[in-house]
Amino acid sequence: QHCWGYGEEDGPSEWHRYFPIAEGNRQSPINIVSNQAVFNPSLKPLVFVYDQCTSINLSNNGHSVMVEFDDNDDKTVISGGPLEGSYRLKQFHFHWGTQRNSGSEHTVDGKPYPCELHLVHWNARAYSSFGEAAAAPDGLVVIGVFLETGGQHPGLNRLTDALYMVKFKGTKTQFDDFNPRCLLPSSFEYWTYPGSLTTPPLNESVIWVVLKEPIKVSEKQMEKFRKTVLFSGEEEEQRVHMVNNYRPPQPLNGRQVHASFK
Ligand SMILES: C[C@H](CNC(=O)c1ccc(S(N)(=O)=O)cc1)Cn1ccc2ccccc21
Ligand SMILES: [Zn+2]
Secondary structure (H helix, E strand, O other): OOOOOOOOOOOOOOHHHOOHHHHOOOOOOOEEOHHHOEEOOOOOOEEEEOOOOOEEEEEEOOOOEEEEEOOOOOOOEEEEOOOOOOEEEEEEEEEEOOOOOOOOOOEEOOEOOOEEEEEEEEOOOOOOOHHHHOOOOOOEEEEEEEEEEOOOOHHHHHHHOOHHHHOOOOOEEEOOOOOHHHHOOOOOOEEEEEEOOOOOOOOOOEEEEEEOOOEEEOHHHHHHHHHHOEOOOOOOOOOOEOOOOOOOOOOOOOOOOEEOOO
16 A cells, blocks of 8 residues: 655655546545535535444544444435435544644635544445445545634544544544534535545545534644644654644636535
């Protein structure tokens, strides 16, 4: 497997060497220009069926911190919106910066947020595994949620308090009964467009659904991400904080961004 990262030598500008699709025509993230998004009245409301969700673990994969879910049946799915049928929740993870003026992957009218949450779902009706879906044009749906600094987010504390357990790349800890519904904003208004994974292998297999309303988290909670988790493994002598694990916006290449709202 080709190693890649977010540094000078192995960062987003170098990914095209091993992953030529980095220069494809439906890459993510993008800058969302709000006044160019086309209101699409046929877009349905998003439906999150997260009540029976079974989180399994919290892990540090050297690129992000991730919570994985049991996706052996349709108990945790998303449907509606631009979607045909339901998509199963596989995992969620984050991308963040060193301070409040950078960190998100998508930007809105050129404005980045300090952090962006990705809830990754796959089309279990059409494909028999996440990996198979991850390689198909309609295989994945990722819900993007912006995190903005403001008051403390109570639901996030259980996660930020567990980050010390996954300080190093390759570490994993049991993390059950976490329902990501608490990480959703009150409004489910969204922008949607056809895109890709924002990390290698950068597959062009994602229907992106980016929620307009950010959730508020405290500066202290953001600092926990920046100060606790490392890109590096326990055996490496260089300890590098996991920060700026975001890909910058990519060319729109004529894609239409639709809005669920006027
Ligand atoms: C593509 C997969 C690794 N990548 C991802 O799963 C992934 C998901 C979401 C994003 S983002 N930032 O766009 O939301 C980026 C990468 C490897 N893989 C291949 C087969 C497979 C099977 C199980 C688990 C992982 C597997
Ligand atoms: Zn992501």
